[in-house]
Amino acid sequence: MRLCIMGAGRIGSAVADLADDYGHTVTALADSKSAVIDEDGIDVDSAFAEKRDEGRIGEDALEEATEALYDVLIEVTPTTPGNAEPAYSHVRTALERDCHVVLGNKGPVAERYQDVRALERESAGELRFEATVGGAMPVISTITDLEPSRVTNVRGVFNGLANFILSRMAAEGLGYEHVLAEARDLGIGEADSDFDIEGTDTALTCSIIANVLSRTDHEFRLGDADIEGIKHIPGSALDLAKEDGQTIRLIGDVTSENIRVGPRLVPSNGPLAVQGTKTIVQIETETTGRINVSGGGTTGHEIATAILTDINRIGE
């Protein structure tokens, strides 16, 4: 497949790095300012070298990338809550041109689900977004296989930074600010850590799941979620929980009608009490009970693998 990669951060660069190994050719690649386009395949290494040296990935205009020759557009610009732009426009252009779209950016399916599904219905291209929920963990595909209408509940720990903070605070008795600084030193989480800690990232993930589970035309958006972050949890609350064989995790909980995101008490030795930056998703139906999926982290190469795995699903 010929790939157009919109976004040249840690995920975009990892997709570009792995594409050749999966038999794909990158024909367009864009950062936030510019693009590099070549129908015969871009020299990915020199494009990223140019980005390091010149501060931009190429000499073509950004707008030209989505109009270039490609089979799949990969949207991995940073997720911006609100109107999902510019990701939404990239997705629209690709689908209107009958190209496939694979999302890493959560926005289009978290906040404009009905719009992008309508575009997909009119297109010969497919829209895939497994990588937006739990990275390399098979969540959307498992829900789809089980049939969304049979799934009664999906819940889990979806954010690695928030979980790192809570599990370090509980294990070491350290304060919130100290652990957050430690996470920054380790390069965990995005530049805007509030996005993770206040529950926004988890709520966007839950909105995507709710859109998949929804049995009506209602479009879930960030505003539909009842959200509480973890910023104001004192170490003493974690100590109290511990005395009772429990701990606190930032849990996202989704049904076809509701989204709740907030800190919850969970048993210390139960499946939801994952450690460090690990994440877990529990999918429940009436006849299977809970299926747990965990692991598959959130580094650039892990998310990139999820995106390349989604490309494999095109045409299924």
Added chain:
Amino acid sequence: MRLCIMGAGRIGSAVADLADDYGHTVTALADSKSAVIDEDGIDVDSAFAEKRDEGRIGEDALEEATEALYDVLIEVTPTTPGNAEPAYSHVRTALERDCHVVLGNKGPVAERYQDVRALERESAGELRFEATVGGAMPVISTITDLEPSRVTNVRGVFNGLANFILSRMAAEGLGYEHVLAEARDLGIGEADSDFDIEGTDTALTCSIIANVLSRTDHEFRLGDADIEGIKHIPGSALDLAKEDGQTIRLIGDVTSENIRVGPRLVPSNGPLAVQGTKTIVQIETETTGRINVSGGGTTGHEIATAILTDINRIGE
């Protein structure tokens, strides 16, 4: 879809029970002696009432079921190590008639993988066997999506009865024979418990995974597995493990070249130390690390849901 269900035990009866809810019609249903066939749909309840009262499911000859009118043959007779018969013949008849096949019986893919794949290549029908590995857990589909050639290792706890015995022995300090009797009282495991305890069932599951991972024409069979059961593990070994923060689990470990089944020391608080009849599978690739899938038990309705979910995947 019109279904032919070969096998009327706990899984066959659960599939028959749930079929209508999934929009399917059962047109043929067979136990080990007889069959009931009706192109317009069988009255499932009265067929099972007849089985209870008369000791056979219907008045038609067993052989006629696979020749009846159906779209999907569901093979859920008991797995018999060796030549995978009579399941293999049922699968062959269905594929030669261009019908789809969904397996619950492990035999055809654990012991005659190349043969059934060759039949599938010549058929307009598809062969699906997700339910043979970990029931409702998405294992084969996850391996397929990640690409089998990229999966470096699959390992896990695959057998509920063996795990029940080991986890009860460790938790309560009870002896092997006592816990086995307890499991029988609770109806856990098949009639032939040696099949579970000696590692045969786990090895068959691992053989299926190895066949999917294999990069050569080599056909894995039960005889390729290095198997050690749990029958001779003394309670003292579990006590010693516990002192060291560990416990013992019956682990199946598969690469594209090897199958090993046997009791292994695992950390007590690690993902492999699942409790009771629970099972877990870890799938590893170079770029995603380990993805864990757990839960989704092995009751009749859980396996039946896995089979009906596999029917949903036909044509993907």
